[in-house]
Amino acid sequence: MLKTFKLGGVHPAENKLSANKAIEKLALPKSVFIPVAQHIGAPAQALVKKGDQVKVGQLIAKSGGFVSANIHSSVSGKIKKVDLSMDSSGYPKQGFYIDVEDDEWEDGIDTSSELVENFEADSKTIIDKINAAGVVGLGGATFPTHVKLMPPQGMKAEVLLINGVECEPYLTSDHRVMLEKAEELLVGIRLLMCALQVNKAHIGIENNKPDAINHLNKLTASDSAIDVVPLKVKYPQGGEKQLIKAVTGREVPSGALPISVGAVVSNVGTALAVYDAVQKNKPLVERVVTVTGKSVAKPSNLLVRIGTPVQDLIDAAGGLPEDTGKVISGGPMMGKAISTTDIPVTKGTSGILILPKKEANREQMKNCIRCTRCVTVCPMGLEPYFLMTVSDKQIWEKAEGNNIMDCIECGSCSYTCPADRPLLDYIRLGKGKVGNIIRNRKN
Structure with a gap:
C-alpha cells in the first residue's frame, strides 16, 4: 500500500x-538582474x-x-549598475544589472559533465562548501541549506528525507532532474548524509512518476542506506511536515521544525546543487525551470542562469x-501571479505557468455557506474560514491563538471552497502581520 499523510x-x-520534455540549456541572455536577496x-x-x-561563479554579494546566502554572478561581463x-513579489529589490559579454568562469570551477563520485570531506568541510556556494532550498522556500545542516544545540538529525514529490500541478523540473541527473543527485544525497552524520536517507516520490521511481530504485539497489519510497498522489504531499508523516510516521508538533x-x-x-558545490566547486548560478501551460506552444524544462529575464524563458517555449x-x-x-515578464529568474524560481483567460x-466571492470543506482539506488541521475572518477584521490575537503561523500556504482551502472565497490571500496577510508581532515581542 502506498504511503501518504x-x-x-x-x-x-x-x-x-512537460513531464516528457528533456532539460534544455537556455541560451545566454543579453543581460541579467541578480538580486541580493x-x-x-x-x-x-x-x-x-x-x-x-565579473566572471561566472564570482562572489558578488556576501551573506x-x-x-x-552568498550571491554569485551567473554570467561574465560588466556591472552596468547596482x-x-x-x-x-512585486516589490523593488536591490541587485546587479550585468551586461553579458562572454562565458568566462572563475578559476577552479569544474564545468565538465564528468561524474565525480568519491569524496573524503568531513561534515564541516561539506557544510562550509555549501555555504560558500550560496546553496538554498530549491523547492521554493529558499532556506539557506548550510543552516538546515546545523541543528540547534540539543537536537540531532536521525534521518534525511529527499523531496522528489513535486506535487504542485504542472511543474516537472524535479522529475527531469531525477531522470537525467540521478547519479549526481545520489552523490549529493550522500554528501548531505555525511554533513548531517546520519546513516539513512529516504527519497519520497509520488507514484505518478514511475520512471523516476524505477530509475532510482535500480541505482540504489545495492545501497541499503538510501531507499526510494513511492507515495500516493495527493496534494500537498511535498510539504515538509506531510512528507515526514508519510515516510516516517513522525508528526512535527505545532510551531516546531522538522x-x-x-x-x-x-x-x-537542492541535493543536485550540493553535488555541484562540493564536487565541482560550482556555486548556485543556474537551475532547471519548467515553462508550461495548456496554450503554451512548447512546454519545456530549461536550464537557466540566475538573473535571466522571465520573458527569455517564455520566448524559448x-x-x-x-x-x-x-x-x-x-x-x-x-505560486504568485506576476505583473510583468521583465523580472529575473531567481534561486527560488521553480516554474513559469501561463494560464489562459478562462482559467x-x-x-x-460569495458568502461562506459553513460547509467546512476548507477545514476537511487543511493538511495542518486549521480552520481556514475562521482565520480568514479574523485576518479580515484584524483580530491578531485570535489569529495567533488559532495557529495561523502553522499554515503552509498550500492553497487547498481556496481550491476547494464552493463560495470562491480567497481564503489563502487573507491568511497570508494575517501570517505576515502576526509574524511581525511575534518578532517584535521577542525583540
Missing part, C-alpha cells in the same frame, strides 16, 4: 504537460560596484548573517499565447 489534502488535475533571511551585502568586470528592480523529530528534508534540486490571462511564478496552487479569471 492522513490529514486533509486535495487532488487537483496534475497537468504535467534570493533567500529567507538577511540580504547579502554587495561586494562589487558599477563598472566592475549578511547566519541565516543568509540598483532596484521588481521581483516576482529537526524536532530528528528529520531534515531537502529537495532533489514559443512565446506568450494570445489567450493568456495570467503568468504565475511557480505552480497554480502556491485565470476568479469568480466573484
Whole structure:
C-alpha cells in the first residue's frame, strides 16, 4: 500500500504537460538582474560596484548573517549598475544589472559533465562548501541549506528525507532532474548524509512518476542506506511536515521544525546543487525551470542562469499565447501571479505557468455557506474560514491563538471552497502581520 499523510489534502488535475520534455540549456541572455536577496533571511551585502568586470561563479554579494546566502554572478561581463528592480513579489529589490559579454568562469570551477563520485570531506568541510556556494532550498522556500545542516544545540538529525514529490500541478523540473541527473543527485544525497552524520536517507516520490521511481530504485539497489519510497498522489504531499508523516510516521508538533523529530528534508534540486558545490566547486548560478501551460506552444524544462529575464524563458517555449490571462511564478496552487515578464529568474524560481483567460479569471466571492470543506482539506488541521475572518477584521490575537503561523500556504482551502472565497490571500496577510508581532515581542 502506498504511503501518504492522513490529514486533509486535495487532488487537483496534475497537468504535467512537460513531464516528457528533456532539460534544455537556455541560451545566454543579453543581460541579467541578480538580486541580493534570493533567500529567507538577511540580504547579502554587495561586494562589487558599477563598472566592475565579473566572471561566472564570482562572489558578488556576501551573506549578511547566519541565516543568509552568498550571491554569485551567473554570467561574465560588466556591472552596468547596482540598483532596484521588481521581483516576482512585486516589490523593488536591490541587485546587479550585468551586461553579458562572454562565458568566462572563475578559476577552479569544474564545468565538465564528468561524474565525480568519491569524496573524503568531513561534515564541516561539506557544510562550509555549501555555504560558500550560496546553496538554498530549491523547492521554493529558499532556506539557506548550510543552516538546515546545523541543528540547534540539543537536537540531532536521525534521518534525511529527499523531496522528489513535486506535487504542485504542472511543474516537472524535479522529475527531469531525477531522470537525467540521478547519479549526481545520489552523490549529493550522500554528501548531505555525511554533513548531517546520519546513516539513512529516504527519497519520497509520488507514484505518478514511475520512471523516476524505477530509475532510482535500480541505482540504489545495492545501497541499503538510501531507499526510494513511492507515495500516493495527493496534494500537498511535498510539504515538509506531510512528507515526514508519510515516510516516517513522525508528526512535527505545532510551531516546531522538522529537526524536532530528528528529520531534515531537502529537495532533489537542492541535493543536485550540493553535488555541484562540493564536487565541482560550482556555486548556485543556474537551475532547471519548467515553462508550461495548456496554450503554451512548447512546454519545456530549461536550464537557466540566475538573473535571466522571465520573458527569455517564455520566448524559448514559443512565446506568450494570445489567450493568456495570467503568468504565475511557480505552480497554480502556491505560486504568485506576476505583473510583468521583465523580472529575473531567481534561486527560488521553480516554474513559469501561463494560464489562459478562462482559467485565470476568479469568480466573484460569495458568502461562506459553513460547509467546512476548507477545514476537511487543511493538511495542518486549521480552520481556514475562521482565520480568514479574523485576518479580515484584524483580530491578531485570535489569529495567533488559532495557529495561523502553522499554515503552509498550500492553497487547498481556496481550491476547494464552493463560495470562491480567497481564503489563502487573507491568511497570508494575517501570517505576515502576526509574524511581525511575534518578532517584535521577542525583540
